[in-house]
Amino acid sequence: MAGPVGGGRGGPAVTGGGEIPVSPTASPAAGGPSAPESGMTGATVTLRIFKGVPGGELGYATYEVPEVVGMVVLDAVHWVQRNLDTELACRWNCKAAKCGSCSAEVNGHPVLMCKTRIDTLRRGPITVQPLRSFPLIKDLVTDVSRNYEINKMIPPFTAAPDDGTPWRIAQMDVDRLYEHRRCIECFLCQDVCHVNRGHDLSARFFGPRFFVRVASLEMHPKDVLDRRDLVRDLGGLGYCNITKCCTDVCPEHIHITDNSIIPLKERVADRHWDPVRWLGRKLRGTSPPPEAP
Amino acid sequence: MSEPHVTRDCDVLVVGAGGAGLRAAISAAEAGCSTIVVSKSLLGKAHTVMAEGGIAAGLGNVDNPDGWEVHFADTILGGQLINNWRMVDLYSREVIDRVYELERWGGIFDRTDDGRIMQRAFGAHSFRRLCHVGDRTGLELIRTCQDRMVHTAGTDVLAECTLTRLLTDGDGVAGAFGYNRQSGELIAIRAGAVVLASGGWGRMYRYTSNSWEGTGDGAAMACEAGAELQDMEFVQFHPTGMIWPPGARGILVTEGVRGEGGILRNSEGERFMERYDPVKKDLSSRDVVARSIYKEVEAGRGSPHGGAFLDIASQRSAAEIRKKLPSMYEQFEALAGVDITREPMEVGPTIHYTMGGIRVDAETAASTVPGLYAAGEAAAGLHGANRLGGNSLGDILVFGRRAGEAAAEFAKARGPHRTISDKQVEDEETLLLRPLSGDGSGAGENPYQLHRSLQEAMQDDAGIGRSEASLKRALAAIGELRERGRRMRVSGGRVLNPGWHTCRDVEFMLTVSEAIVRSALARTESRGSQWRFDFPEKDDRLSRINLVVRRRDGAMVVEERDLELMPDAVLQRLAKSRFFDAAALPSHYAGKVTSASVVAH
Numbered sequence: 001m002a003g004p005v006g007g008g009r010g011g012p013a014v015t016g017g018g019e020i021p022v023s024p025t026a027s028p029a030a031g032g033p034s035a036p037e038s039g040m041t042g043a044t045v046t047l048r049i050f051k052g053v054p055g056g057e058l059g060y061a062t063y064e065v066p067e068v069v070g071m072v073v074l075d076a077v078h079w080v081q082r083n084l085d086t087e088l089a090c091r092w093n094c095k096a097a098k099c100g101s102c103s104a105e106v107n108g109h110p111v112l113m114c115k116t117r118i119d120t121l122r123r124g125p126i127t128v129q130p131l132r133s134f135p136l137i138k139d140l141v142t143d144v145s146r147n148y149e150i151n152k153m154i155p156p157f158t159a160a161p162d163d164g165t166p167w168r169i170a171q172m173d174v175d176r177l178y179e180h181r182r183c184i185e186c187f188l189c190q191d192v193c194h195v196n197r198g199h200d201l202s203a204r205f206f207g208p209r210f211f212v213r214v215a216s217l218e219m220h221p222k223d224v225l226d227r228r229d230l231v232r233d234l235g236g237l238g239y240c241n242i243t244k245c246c247t248d249v250c251p252e253h254i255h256i257t258d259n260s261i262i263p264l265k266e267r268v269a270d271r272h273w274d275p276v277r278w279l280g281r282k283l284r285g286t287s288p289p290p291e292a293p
Numbered sequence: 294m295s296e297p298h299v300t301r302d303c304d305v306l307v308v309g310a311g312g313a314g315l316r317a318a319i320s321a322a323e324a325g326c327s328t329i330v331v332s333k334s335l336l337g338k339a340h341t342v343m344a345e346g347g348i349a350a351g352l353g354n355v356d357n358p359d360g361w362e363v364h365f366a367d368t369i370l371g372g373q374l375i376n377n378w379r380m381v382d383l384y385s386r387e388v389i390d391r392v393y394e395l396e397r398w399g400g401i402f403d404r405t406d407d408g409r410i411m412q413r414a415f416g417a418h419s420f421r422r423l424c425h426v427g428d429r430t431g432l433e434l435i436r437t438c439q440d441r442m443v444h445t446a447g448t449d450v451l452a453e454c455t456l457t458r459l460l461t462d463g464d465g466v467a468g469a470f471g472y473n474r475q476s477g478e479l480i481a482i483r484a485g486a487v488v489l490a491s492g493g494w495g496r497m498y499r500y501t502s503n504s505w506e507g508t509g510d511g512a513a514m515a516c517e518a519g520a521e522l523q524d525m526e527f528v529q530f531h532p533t534g535m536i537w538p539p540g541a542r543g544i545l546v547t548e549g550v551r552g553e554g555g556i557l558r559n560s561e562g563e564r565f566m567e568r569y570d571p572v573k574k575d576l577s578s579r580d581v582v583a584r585s586i587y588k589e590v591e592a593g594r595g596s597p598h599g600g601a602f603l604d605i606a607s608q609r610s611a612a613e614i615r616k617k618l619p620s621m622y623e624q625f626e627a628l629a630g631v632d633i634t635r636e637p638m639e640v641g642p643t644i645h646y647t648m649g650g651i652r653v654d655a656e657t658a659a660s661t662v663p664g665l666y667a668a669g670e671a672a673a674g675l676h677g678a679n680r681l682g683g684n685s686l687g688d689i690l691v692f693g694r695r696a697g698e699a700a701a702e703f704a705k706a707r708g709p710h711r712t713i714s715d716k717q718v719e720d721e722e723t724l725l726l727r728p729l730s731g732d733g734s735g736a737g738e739n740p741y742q743l744h745r746s747l748q749e750a751m752q753d754d755a756g757i758g759r760s761e762a763s764l765k766r767a768l769a770a771i772g773e774l775r776e777r778g779r780r781m782r783v784s785g786g787r788v789l790n791p792g793w794h795t796c797r798d799v800e801f802m803l804t805v806s807e808a809i810v811r812s813a814l815a816r817t818e819s820r821g822s823q824w825r826f827d828f829p830e831k832d833d834r835l836s837r838i839n840l841v842v843r844r845r846d847g848a849m850v851v852e853e854r855d856l857e858l859m860p861d862a863v864l865q866r867l868a869k870s871r872f873f874d875a876a877a878l879p880s881h882y883a884g885k886v887t888s889a890s891v892v893a894h
Binding site for chain 1: 334335336337338339340342343393394396397398399401402403404406407408409410411426427429432433436437440441443444450452475504505506537538539540541544545620623624627628629630739740741742745783784785788789790791792795
């Protein structure tokens with residue numbers, strides 16, 4: 001296995017990927033590691049987990065973990081924490097693919113560790129790395145705060161002040177929104193997007209997660225704002241050349257490219273590049289219409 | 294000598310960023326207070342995202358006879374009449390406004406044919422009442438509140454930060470102290486008022502639907518600061534958690550499966566809930582369903598891995614299942630290799646929710662310590678001895694808002710300048726840093742192993758069924774683990790070191806476990822989620838009592854508090870529930886519900 005390449009903007013810049021020894025940490029309690037669990041298969045899983053902090057020694061540590069039926073990668077990482085390496089850092093919360101915390105790259109693929117079963121991976125050592133498009137904090141944990149900054153730039157849902165609830169909304173509209181609203185903010189799409197991965201466009205590109213967010217606001221039948229200029233200018237929607245990498249990794253199976261990004265591109269094109277409207281503006285000598293209030 | 298730490302100031306400090314914390318922060322900031330929200334996780338990952346079924350509110354959109362009074366009655370009856378009725382009263386009225394408010398903030402709900410908010414059936418609710426969107430209502434709630442909060446002026450978020458001690462001065466709470474999980478930096482926050490929206494605690498049990506966050510730090514800190522904890526014996530076993538494969542054990546299977554028509558069967562194919570609760574059947578209250586599954590397994594009629602079969606495949610079409618229960622479909626397919634549109638799920642009880650918590654005033658969510666407020670799962674009183682599904686998402690909105698407003702008012706009246714005690718800060722620094730003080734090899738007790746030992750003790754001896762003997766064993770185990778806890782040592786530094794974080798978590802879990810066990814010992818009856826093998830019936834006297842735990846002279850004591858009884862006019866509402874049974878009322882209410890109040894359903 002090659003080590004993680006340092007291609008990602010600010011990501012863990014490891015080129016050598018050397019093996020680093022793990023000192024046995026806190027003594028296993030009396031009786032040694034955890035008592036045997038039910039459902040042990042008798043097999044052993046080998047994990048190569050990226051370790052280190054920026055400015056320190058970076059590389060992989062190798063651990064042997066007893067396999068349990070139906071084990072997911074996060075189970076194995078937890079076993080390592082409990083029994084071999086109490087310092088090993090990873091994020092997780094629900095362990096049920098509902099919160100989007102345990103994102104990592106397993107054998108090079110951006111996935112949620114909690115829903116990646118070991119028996120679905122190819123045989124041999126399993127390599128676990130942090131998300132490469134975000135700056136490393138420690139081990140499997142990266143700094144994803146940029147995403148929260150982007151969200152602040154997007155004007156929130158806004159209804160007309162005189163449009164009092166209870167509202168009547170068609171189920172068809174809810175169904176369309178629900179796909180976007182399913183997003184659990186795992187940021188795997190932000191990680192895999194080649195605009196983020198290969199270029200330093202952080203100040204000019206929202207990324208797939210926030211195109212999904214803007215789409216959910218723009219398609220809400222009760223929202224009155226117009227975010228098309230924002231998503232074109234500040235959001236860098238045009239940088240996306242619809243390679244669908246984001247759609248491929250989405251654990252919620254949101255059709256990010258087809259149902260979020262392309263409709264947004266169409267809405268932006270309608271506003272700025274509709275040839276009939278362009279001609280009309282040319283003849284009248286006006287600029288594109290201002291955004292709705 | 295004090296360690297270096299950063300100090301922050303705010304009017305209102307909100308501890309926790311689930312639904313209750315976010316809703317409290319919005320209220321406090323809208324009232325003009327500078328507000329800091331502290332989250333142990335990243336923003337938007339709190340346990341609220343796990344809520345699947347919906348928000349219970351008596352809109353009556355689907356079943357016209359429903360309304361807030363029926364919701365009131367169902368909640369009190371489900372809580373076995375030891376709820377704080379004033380909280381239930383406020384809750385059942387206001388949750389309707391909170392649902393429409395969420396919609397105005399951009400939250401979406403499934404709709405009826407005429408475009409109104411759709412409502413689904415849930416356990417022990419008289420009518421179809423849960424406003425929902427698919428089986429992801431919690432995610433919708435937290436994302437909507439999160440977005441509202443970050444765009445409300447005056448709010449600031451400290452993500453991945455753990456608070457470990459409430460700081461007090463002569464007037465009450467003055468702030469809190471803790472550490473930044475990412476950097477290990479210590480942090481003191483001075484505040485005019487503090488809202489604990491820190492959620493519940495399930496991590497001291499082996500099989501739980503709770504994430505790592507459910508360690509009870511909020512309740513433990515409040516208790517240390519002098520607040521009273523109430524109803525701690527009531528810990529909810531959700532009847533349907535996954536039980537296979539082993540790594541998935543405890544993960545929640547939404548009650549929405551039964552709400553959408555799913556039925557429970559034993560190994561003989563019998564729909565056994567018809568035997569245990571002929572009226573509500575599979576949609577009986579959670580305490581009853583969980584005990585029924587336990588009894589079936591004990592009787593040798595369990596599923597291969599010691600649970601029951603939950604069957605939706607024979608009740609609904611594959612397309613309907615995928616539409617109404619998409620994340621359940623996905624969860625079983627990914628984790629268990631089970632296609633729920635074709636096969637039954639294997640399920641069993643899992644620790645899910647804590648009815649007990651910080652004792653609060655109904656109107657203001659104020660605790661017994663001035664300046665300290667609590668809302669959501671961290672607080673006690675709304676749910677009594679058993680919570681109905683759908684009442685937690687409503688709870689966090691109603692009482693999150695009330696806590697935020699009351700805390701803001703208190704902070705403004707108190708003025709901006711709090712002083713914090715150097716001694717309290719130094720004491721906490723010592724406690725926090727002790728596990729790192731070894732020779733670096735980490736030789737000492739391993740915090741993960743102590744945690745696992747506590748989980749075994751609580752699961753075995755303070756679990757779904759309890760007795761005096763088992764609870765005393767649990768208490769002894771807690772005492773021994775607390776002693777060993779002083780010797781916890783870990784290797785590594787302060788930067789994102791989960792072993793180090795676990796040390797303080799274990800201490801919080803020991804405190805909360807002790808409160809659970811002592812309260813369970815003192816409640817010598819079976820009621821709601823508390824099932825005593827040695828006292829299988831209800832005790833009429835204890836139906837007027839809440840148990841309270843507090844610190845006295847360094848030790849934890851359990852005291853009785855008289856419940857405020859419902860006035861006659863309020864009591865009449867109980868008859869509006871489809872599940873009202875006059876014969877089951879305790880003696881102090883017996884005969885007081887007039888026959889004119891009883892509604893024919």
